[in-house]
Amino acid sequence: MTTVVRIRVLSVLAVALLWELLALSGAGADDFFPHLWTLAAAFGDVLTSDFAGDVGVTLFQLFWGASIGIVVGLVLGLLLATRPLVREIVEPLLVYLSTVPKIVLYPVFLLFLSVGTESKIAMAAFGAFFPVVLHTLGAVSDVRPVWLNAARLLHTSGGQRMRHVYIPAMAPTMFAGVRLGIATSIIGTVMAESKAADEGVGYRVIFYYSQYQIPQMYVVLLLVFVFSVLVAVGLDRLGRVLRLGGGHRTDREISL
Amino acid sequence: MNAPTDGAAGTAPALVIADVSKSFGDQTRRVPALGKVSLTVARGEFVSLIGPSGCGKSTLINIVAGLIDGYEGRVTVSGAPLDGPHPSIGMVFQDDSTFPWLSTLQNVEFGMRMAGVNATERRERAMEMLDLIGLRSFADRYPAQLSGGMRQRVALARALAMRPEILLMDEPFAALDEQTRMVLGEELLRLQEELQQTVVFVTHNLGEAVQLSDRVVAMTARPASIKAILEVDLPRPRDSSIVSSDRYGELVAHLWSLLREEAITAFNQRDAAQAGAVR
Numbered sequence: 078m079t080t081v082v083r084i085r086v087l088s089v090l091a092v093a094l095l096w097e098l099l100a101l102s103g104a105g106a107d108d109f110f111p112h113l114w115t116l117a118a119a120f121g122d123v124l125t126s127d128f129a130g131d132v133g134v135t136l137f138q139l140f141w142g143a144s145i146g147i148v149v150g151l152v153l154g155l156l157l158a159t160r161p162l163v164r165e166i167v168e169p170l171l172v173y174l175s176t177v178p179k180i181v182l183y184p185v186f187l188l189f190l191s192v193g194t195e196s197k198i199a200m201a202a203f204g205a206f207f208p209v210v211l212h213t214l215g216a217v218s219d220v221r222p223v224w225l226n227a228a229r230l231l232h233t234s235g236g237q238r239m240r241h242v243y244i245p246a247m248a249p250t251m252f253a254g255v256r257l258g259i260a261t262s263i264i265g266t267v268m269a270e271s272k273a274a275d276e277g278v279g280y281r282v283i284f285y286y287s288q289y290q291i292p293q294m295y296v297v298l299l300l301v302f303v304f305s306v307l308v309a310v311g312l313d314r315l316g317r318v319l320r321l322g323g324g325h326r327t328d329r330e331i332s333l
Numbered sequence: 334m335n336a337p338t339d340g341a342a343g344t345a346p347a348l349v350i351a352d353v354s355k356s357f358g359d360q361t362r363r364v365p366a367l368g369k370v371s372l373t374v375a376r377g378e379f380v381s382l383i384g385p386s387g388c389g390k391s392t393l394i395n396i397v398a399g400l401i402d403g404y405e406g407r408v409t410v411s412g413a414p415l416d417g418p419h420p421s422i423g424m425v426f427q428d429d430s431t432f433p434w435l436s437t438l439q440n441v442e443f444g445m446r447m448a449g450v451n452a453t454e455r456r457e458r459a460m461e462m463l464d465l466i467g468l469r470s471f472a473d474r475y476p477a478q479l480s481g482g483m484r485q486r487v488a489l490a491r492a493l494a495m496r497p498e499i500l501l502m503d504e505p506f507a508a509l510d511e512q513t514r515m516v517l518g519e520e521l522l523r524l525q526e527e528l529q530q531t532v533v534f535v536t537h538n539l540g541e542a543v544q545l546s547d548r549v550v551a552m553t554a555r556p557a558s559i560k561a562i563l564e565v566d567l568p569r570p571r572d573s574s575i576v577s578s579d580r581y582g583e584l585v586a587h588l589w590s591l592l593r594e595e596a597i598t599a600f601n602q603r604d605a606a607q608a609g610a611v612r
Contacts, residue, residue, distance in 0.1 A: 226400055227430035227488070229418050231444035231495060241447065245434040320434070 111292040116299075119292035128281065128297075135266060135278040138194055142201020143262040147255055150206045154213025154251070159243070168214055175207035179265055180272070187273060197269045197277065204265030205258035212254025216247035252321040256312045263305055345412030347499050347531040348374040348397065353406035354556075355392055366392045368558035369406070372550060374499070377529040381542035383592065384552030384560075385599030390535050393557065394503050397533065398424050411498060423497030427504040431476040431484045431491070438463065438472040440487050444495045455494075462490040465524065482513040486520070493528070502534045506541070514541070519573040521545060526570040539592070543567075543584045544575055551591045554598035561591050 093113065100110040111119070157164045179200060186196040220243055228242045270279025278301060285294035355367040366389040374380050382390045395401045397408055399418035408415040410422060431440050441462050445455035463469040466486040476484050485505055492500060506514035518541055525532070525545070536542050542549045549563040565584060567575055575581050 221428070223426050223428040223430045224432060226398075227424070227426060227432075227491075228443075228447075229400065230398060230422065230424040230501075231447060231491070232418060232420055233444075233447045237447050241443075242432070245432070248434070 108289075108291040111295065115292045116295060119290070119296045122290075123293050123296045123300075131276055131278050131281045134194070134276045135270065138197040138270075138277065139201055139262060139266045142198040142266060143205045143259050145198070146202035146205025146262060147209050147258055149202070150209025150254070150258065151213055151251060154210045154216075154254075155239075155243070155247075157210075158214055158217040158247070159239070164214065171207070171210055171214075175211060179203045179261075180268055183269055183272060186269075192273055192275075197266050197274070200265040200269040201262035204261035204263075205255075208257035208261055209251070209254040212257070213247065213251050216250035216254075217243075219250055220246040248319075249321045252316055252319070256309070256316070259308060259312065260305070263308070267301060345409070346373045347376045347378070347411060348372075348533065349407075349409045350393070350397065351407040351409075353393070353396060353404055353408060355389075355396060355401065355404040356556075365556035367396075367404070368553070368556040370557065370559055371406075372559065374531060374533060376498075376531055379525055379530075379532045379534065379545055379547050381534045381536055381546040381549045382552060383536055383539065383542045383549055383588070384557055385554050385592070385596045386537055387603065388552050388555050388595070388599055389557035390552050391503055394501050394533060394535050397499075398422060398501050419499075421498035422501060423492035423495050423499070424501040424503065425485070425488050425492050425505045427507050429476070429481065429484050429488070429508070431479075431487050433476045436473050436475055437468060437479070437487050440476070441490045441494050443491060448495075458494055459490075462494045465493070465527075466490045466520070480513075482509050482517055485509065485517065489521075493530075497530075499531045499533065502532060504535050504537070507537070514538075515573070518544060522571055522573065539585050539588050540576060540581075543581060543588060544571070544573070549588060551588060552595070554595045554602060560595060563588055563591070 096110060097113050100112045100115075104110060157167055182203060183196065183200060186199040190196040190199055224242050224246060225238060228238045233241065266277070267279035267282075270277035271283045272279075274280040278297060282294055282297050282301075285291070285297060350370055350372045352369045352371055353367065354365070354369050356363040356365045358364045370393060372380070382393065384390045392401065396404050397415070399415060399422070402417075410419045413419075432443065435443065438456075438459055441459040442455045445458060450458075460469065460472070463472055466489060468483060468486055468490070471479060471483065476487065479487065489505070506517055509517065522545060524530070534542070534545060543563075543565055544567075546565050549565060551560045551563060552558065553560045563584065567578070567580055567584070
């Protein structure tokens with residue numbers, strides 16, 4: 078175990094210990110800080126309920142929402158990226174829109190789509206779309222003109238330059254956008270489920286809260302947290318495998 | 334990929350530049366970059382363009398590369414007029430142009446891959462090129478793992494792998510340190526003896542120009558035109574020891590006497606431009 082890993086494990090244990098100390102001190106009203114053993118029991122409760130069904134619903138919505146948002150964001154970003162005039166018009170609009178909290182659109186989605194899955198997919202898609210499209214637009218500045226000139230002098234077509242120069246040059250920044258997009262679509266989905274829904278993980282949090290089953294609520298929150306971390310770690314790994322980690326310009330120089 | 338092998342290609346000079354001039358800007362304010370330039374480059378000849386910084390020699394080579402249009406005059410390659418990047422012209426740039434997402438080998442294979450050369454042949458040709466520039470053992474390294482000089486060699490191998498009739502080199506060593514550029518200059522000399530490549534080489538380094546070239550074209554300050562053409566009568570094959578010969582010293586001195594006045598003019602132009610900018 079490296080020092081870093083050891084510190085990480087220790088810090089998780091420290092947080093758990095701090096939690097238990099708060100529970101023992103009786104801070105807040107009863108059940109604000111349930112004992113660790115209470116949480117463990119609640120964990121059993123949650124698992125034996127229909128929690129798997131909620132997870133399935135959330136993952137389904139997240140998958141489709143994030144996929145739609147990412148694909149539309151990448152395609153639109155690439156289309157705009159290579160058309161300076163249109164880009165100049167559209168980019169500021171996208172930047173301003175991206176700062177609007179997506180949750181204010183939720184009533185509109187509810188109105189036009191449904192209280193069910195579609196409105197959550199729309200929330201997840203919108204969450205993913207903005208970081209992806211903005212990163213893709215920004216990634217154009219990663220394409221050094223000399224690469225394009227070199228490619229022209231190696232007698233490539235415009236399409237070949239798009240596929241073999243623009244996209245690989247932009248990929249690290251686009252991937253950073255995708256990572257951020259997936260994170261924001263998790264937020265979007267769970268938030269939407271907690272507002273108006275009758276299934277899904279976000280719904281389950283609010284359900285336990287309204288029933289005053291606080292330990293169960295914490296368990297679901299903890300699971301959402303763990304899931305988000307796992308997704309982030311997974312994307313990190315994927316980035317490294319695809320050589321999209323820190324961009325091309327970082328010095329991976331090794332002594333020769 | 335190779336030059337059209339019609340009758341003209343065999344006899345016509347590799348490159349003819351006839352009365353080419355170029356201005357930048359719009360109708361209201363035109364800034365001339367290049368005066369009338371005419372130059373003929375024979376097959377297998379190594380010609381350097383040298384002149385003060387900012388004189389427009391890069392403009393000229395970029396016109397020949399097909400990267401700049403809207404110029405006046407005519408450029409013909411193997412007898413055919415130029416229209417965009419010519420299939421038998423390759424280029425090495427001043428800035429690092431290697432693709433950082435591709436390995437050394439993939440970089441060298443890039444042009445062939447785009448042209449649809451089959452995997453076996455392009456691997457073979459790329460390896461041949463890597464042998465030529467001495468980077469075979471770095472085939473699987475990425476540019477970030479190579480030094481600046483190595484990356485320029487990869488860019489050179491990538492251009493040569495396309496078997497260009499004419500190789501354009503736009504200050505390829507300018508961004509490198511002095512010792513690296515000496516080594517690369519020596520290597521280019523060796524390659525030149527081996528390949529008999531037609532090369533147009535832009536530089537602002539007097540010694541480099543004399544050492545490498547058959548002819549050195551001295552250009553005036555902006556707008557660039559040809560001041561004089563110096564025949565380099567140093568014997569071939571040459572190696573880097575040529576720099577210690579008397580004749581080399583004389584040629585460099587002569588070249589400097591041609592360029593000195595132009596360098597001063599260019600210096601004053603920049604001074605004036607800066608003063609204008611301040612005002």
